[in-house]
Amino acid sequence: MRIARSAANLAPADVGDHVCWVVPPQEDFHRAARAYLSDGAELGDKIMVVGSPASVWHEFQAPVGLLVDPFAEGPGRGWDADALVALVRQEAETADRQGFRALRVLAQMDRIWASDISPQQVADQELRLDALIGGTQALVVCAYPGLGFLPGILSQAASVHPHFAGTRTAMPPFQMFSSGEDCWSVAGVVDADGATAFFTAVTELLPGTVALRLRCDALELMDVAGMRALARAAGTYPGRKILVENANTTVRRCWELLGYDDPGVPVELVP
Incomplete structure (x- = not known):
């Protein structure tokens, strides 16, 4: 791995x-x-x-x-x-x-x-x-x-x-790299300093897949700017979906508190 x-x-x-x-x-x-x-x-x-x-x-x-x-x-x-x-x-x-x-x-x-x-x-x-x-x-x-x-x-x-x-x-505050077909690992911290780079990376990956998997085992933190970038990226290509895997409890809770845990946002946090 x-x-x-x-x-x-x-x-x-x-x-x-x-x-x-x-x-x-x-x-x-x-x-x-x-x-x-x-x-x-x-x-x-x-x-x-x-x-x-x-x-x-x-x-x-x-x-x-x-x-x-x-x-x-x-x-x-x-x-x-x-x-x-x-x-x-x-x-x-x-x-x-x-x-x-x-x-x-x-x-x-x-x-x-x-x-x-x-x-x-x-x-x-x-x-x-x-x-x-x-x-x-x-x-x-x-x-x-x-x-x-x-x-x-x-x-x-x-x-x-x-x-x-x-x-x-x-x-870099975060690093994104290949973990298999249509699967990418995200490590580090996605905050205001890296949100633009994160948005760019995700939007470059989305056209090539229907469901983009982001493995977040090594993601320490994603702040408001990072979550906003993720939700905005997910909406750039209708019909695509992002699966956020193995995010820690803090990331999952903040996602819910910010209201992104909504069927209208094509991002799903999964175990």
């Missing part, structure tokens, strides 16, 4: 992990990134770097590595939300056929996303990428430079990864 995890560095990363790495300006990015990639090479992983030109990562070239530069298509153009997901799926299957232990990916997000990327696009890609990673022999670190994105983008990105690396000040 996957659980949310935060760490100061990339050392704990392992197969099945999907890490949001918020890189602070003082961090020696290439030193830390090379250590992460070199660890994988020693363990028998196939290395894939999606980011800067191949000359920067020359020691990880074929046959043990694959280096992809999105800027080869034109600086600043960015990829669409399907590109990275499709590439990881394809190369994970290839790595398995080639006999590697796993596919180990470093994705430099400032060279993947266009400058005008929206929180909705970030949530869409990262949630689909997380669902993929949970069922493959792969681990992916999405590197987001702290000074390269607006705070709203960083907050959205961190909230839709099960694993986080970086400074404590950049840690």
Whole structure:
């Protein structure tokens, strides 16, 4: 069973992990990134770097590595939300056929996303990428430079990864991640600080399912802003329903007191 995890560095990363790495300006990015990639090479992983030109990562070239530069298509153009997901799926299957232990990916997000990327696009890609990673022999670190994105983008990105690396000040209040088909775990605290990111994540998931399951075993608290965001998200796509599973007594009681325990709200709290 996957659980949310935060760490100061990339050392704990392992197969099945999907890490949001918020890189602070003082961090020696290439030193830390090379250590992460070199660890994988020693363990028998196939290395894939999606980011800067191949000359920067020359020691990880074929046959043990694959280096992809999105800027080869034109600086600043960015990829669409399907590109990275499709590439990881394809190369994970290839790595398995080639006999590697796993596919180990470093994705430099400032060279993947266009400058005008929206929180909705970030949530869409990262949630689909997380669902993929949970069922493959792969681990992916999405590197987001702290000074390269607006705070709203960083907050959205961190909230839709099960694993986080970086400074404590950049840690998300909650994390949402795949727990199986049409099932997503929510851990931490969904309050006013994370309500917007939570609403965006839920509304990106709803179109693909009739009943969206949110496992809340590790949800500590959902305040008024979080519950309002959940109810509002549930109403954005008529005919869909959200099942909130294993919420604690406090969350359940507050939901009832706020009047959301109503047949008109397509959210059901279940054991």
